[in-house]
Amino acid sequence: MTQIKRLAVLTSGGDAPGMNAAIRAVLLTSASYNIQVLGFEHGFNGLFEQDFQTLHPKHVENIIQRGGTILKSARCPALQQPGGPAQAAACLHQLQIDALVIIGGDGSFRGALALAEHYKGQIIGVPGTIDNDVDGSDFTIGFATALDTALDAIDKIRDTADAFERIFLVELMGRHSGYLSLAAGIAAGAEQIICPEFGPLTPADLSSVIKPIQHAQLLRGKSSYLIIVAENSYPGGTSALADDLTKAIGVECRAVILGHIQRGGSPVGADRILATKLGAFAVEQLVQGAHLMMAGEVNAQAVLYPLSQTGDRKKAIDPYLVRWQQQVCSD
Ligand code: ATP
Numbered sequence: 157m158t159q160i161k162r163l164a165v166l167t168s169g170g171d172a173p174g175m176n177a178a179i180r181a182v183l184l185t186s187a188s189y190n191i192q193v194l195g196f197e198h199g200f201n202g203l204f205e206q207d208f209q210t211l212h213p214k215h216v217e218n219i220i221q222r223g224g225t226i227l228k229s230a231r232c233p234a235l236q237q238p239g240g241p242a243q244a245a246a247c248l249h250q251l252q253i254d255a256l257v258i259i260g261g262d263g264s265f266r267g268a269l270a271l272a273e274h275y276k277g278q279i280i281g282v283p284g285t286i287d288n289d290v291d292g293s294d295f296t297i298g299f300a301t302a303l304d305t306a307l308d309a310i311d312k313i314r315d316t317a318d319a320f321e322r323i324f325l326v327e328l329m330g331r332h333s334g335y336l337s338l339a340a341g342i343a344a345g346a347e348q349i350i351c352p353e354f355g356p357l358t359p360a361d362l363s364s365v366i367k368p369i370q371h372a373q374l375l376r377g378k379s380s381y382l383i384i385v386a387e388n389s390y391p392g393g394t395s396a397l398a399d400d401l402t403k404a405i406g407v408e409c410r411a412v413i414l415g416h417i418q419r420g421g422s423p424v425g426a427d428r429i430l431a432t433k434l435g436a437f438a439v440e441q442l443v444q445g446a447h448l449m450m451a452g453e454v455n456a457q458a459v460l461y462p463l464s465q466t467g468d469r470k471k472a473i474d475p476y477l478v479r480w481q482q483q484v485c486s487d
Pocket of ligand 1: 168169170171200230231232233234235236260261262263264265266267268270284285286287
């Protein structure tokens with residue numbers, strides 16, 4: 157057991173529904189160990205600007221159901237500057253913070269490792285990102301909600317696409333990972349899914365997208381056709397892809413960019429439960445001496461996973477579903 161008197165928590169990177177539920181679990185679990193909790197605002201920026209508040213149980217009342225994060229989130233370029241990690245660590249030392257809980261994605265965990273080179277206390281990560289691209293946890297906090305939000309929108313687009321027998325391209329978030337796009341594409345019954353995991357797509361190989369469309373038109377005649385596209389999958393973006401397809405096949409293809417709507421909203425039950433479990437587990441494991449680990453969930457069990465390995469590989473998308481999608485749906 158480590159003697160932790162004061163702990164800090166921050167949310168970093170893209171916000172994800174369920175971050176508030178994780179903050180709540182961190183605070184309530186810490187309170188049960190008589191550990192004081194400081195909440196830093198705006199991700200790692202709070203360390204540079206000494207922007208923090210002491211959290212009490214009243215601060216986390218009625219936040220389990222709220223999207224966003226009461227601590228705000230942000231990117232923090234200062235941490236990536238020379239001298240940045242040392243400056244951030246100095247803030248933690250000055251405030252006599254024994255341990256830091258970082259709720260964020262794999263980028264935030266790279267920041268954690270940089271900070272750890274200078275910070276003498278313990279650091280633990282909690283995976284919070286809609287991208288579900290963190291190794292060491294089957295799911296990240298926010299993914300389940302973002303998937304449902306995306307599906308709600310895609311289903312509505314399908315209705316109008318069906319009425320007008322149109323081709324729609326729907327762009328989903330995931331700067332470096334197509335996990336959300338693949339999951340949403342499969343759950344929405346999309347005819348095609350385009351994501352980085354399937355290899356780069358350029359104007360030179362548009363035929364790989366066109367052929368299945370023409371094949372479907374031959375088989376079904378004019379009908380609705382949905383293509384889910386992970387962001388950054390095509391030069392110029394999904395609107396450029398829709399324009400190029402329109403020109404190539406002579407049928408109007410419309411692009412819809414779902415954007416930040418995917419990050420908002422009340423977390424679904426699965427995210428609230430995951431966030432509560434991982435936030436609580438993170439604090440319990442800090443008390444047990446954990447350091448430079450991430451609190452994750454694998455096969456429904458809370459586990460520790462080295463922070464240094466959380467971004468090593470892209471989480472593998474279920475190859476069974478990928479094969480099925482490519483064989484069956486594009487026909
Ligand atoms: P998401 O993917 O959901 O947006 P993320 O945590 O991966 O979440 P990033 O923007 O990649 O988001 O990283 C968040 C912050 O982590 C960065 O703004 C930066 O402050 C810090 N960070 C990322 N990589 C490094 C690094 N190599 N060194 C120091 N800090 C880093």
